Amino acid sequence: MIPIGVIHTPFTDPEQTPIQPSRSDAAGTVEVYPNFAAGLEGIEGFSHIYLVFQFFTTGDQDCLLVKPFLDERETGVFSTRYPLRPNPIGISVVRQLRRANNFIHFEGADMLDGSLLLDIKPYLPDFDVFQATRTGWFQNRSKP
Numbered sequence: 782m783i784p785i786g787v788i789h790t791p792f793t794d795p796e797q798t799p800i801q802p803s804r805s806d807a808a809g810t811v812e813v814y815p816n817f818a819a820g821l822e823g824i825e826g827f828s829h830i831y832l833v834f835q836f837f838t839t840g841d842q843d844c845l846l847v848k849p850f851l852d853e854r855e856t857g858v859f860s861t862r863y864p865l866r867p868n869p870i871g872i873s874v875v876r877q878l879r880r881a882n883n884f885i886h887f888e889g890a891d892m893l894d895g896s897l898l899l900d901i902k903p904y905l906p907d908f909d910v911f912q913a914t915r916t917g918w919f920q921n922r923s924k925p
Contacts (some may be wrong), residue, residue, distance in 0.1 A: 785820075786883075786898035788834055790890040795837075795864070801892040807876070809890035811898060818883035819903075823879040824854040829904035830887070835897040836869035852922040860917050871896070874904050 790809040792798040798803035811832065813821055824830065846855045847863040858866055875889035885901075 782899055784814075784835070784897035785817040786811055788812075788832065788890075788892055788894075788896040788898055790892055790894045790896075792890065792893050795893065798893060805891050807890040808878070809887050809892075811885040811887065811901070813885070813898070813901075815883055819876075821880065821883065821885070824877060824885065824901065824903065825877070827877060827903040829874055830877050830885070831866050831902040831904055832871075832873050832875055832887075832892070832898065833900040833902070834871045834873075834892055835899060836864050836866070836871050837839075837893050837896065847920065849922075852918055854918065854922075856918045865896070870899070874909075884916040 788809060788811055792806055799807065843866045845867075846860050847858050847861055847865065848855055849861045851861060864871065871892055873889065873891055875887040876884040878888055880886075
C-alpha cells in the first residue's frame with residue numbers, strides 16, 4: 782500500500798487522543814497528495830466519510846490479548862478496536878465539513894497528527910448501518 786495523503790489533527794499524544802470519532806468533536810484536515818486529488822471529485826456530496834489510515838505504532842503480533850479502553854478484562858485484539866494490532870490500520874467515520882481543493886476539513890478526529898492516509902470511502906447508510914444483535918465484551922463489560 783502507498784499513502785495517498787496525511788491527516789492533520791490537534792493530537793500528538795496517544796494518551797490525549799479520543800478513543801472513537803463518535804466521542805470527539807475535534808476538527809481535523811485531510812491533505813490528499815496532489816497526484817491523488819482527482820479522486821476526490823464528488824466527495825463533497827457526502828456528510829460522512831471513512832478515513833482509512835496507518836497507526837503510528839508498529840504492528841505487534843505478540844499483542845493478541847488486550848484490555849479494551851472500556852473494560853478491565855483481556856480479550857482478543859480482533860474483537861476490539863485497540864490500536865496495537867498485527868497490521869496498524871485504523872478506520873474512522875468522520876463528519877465532512879467542507880472540501881477545498883485537495884483538503885477535506887472534518888469533525889471527529891481520533892487519530893494522531895501526521896497519520897498516513899491510505900484510503901477514503903463514502904459513508905452510505907443504506908449499506909453501512911446494521912441493527913446489532915450482539916456486541917460481545919462491550920455489552921458484558923465490567924464497569925470500573
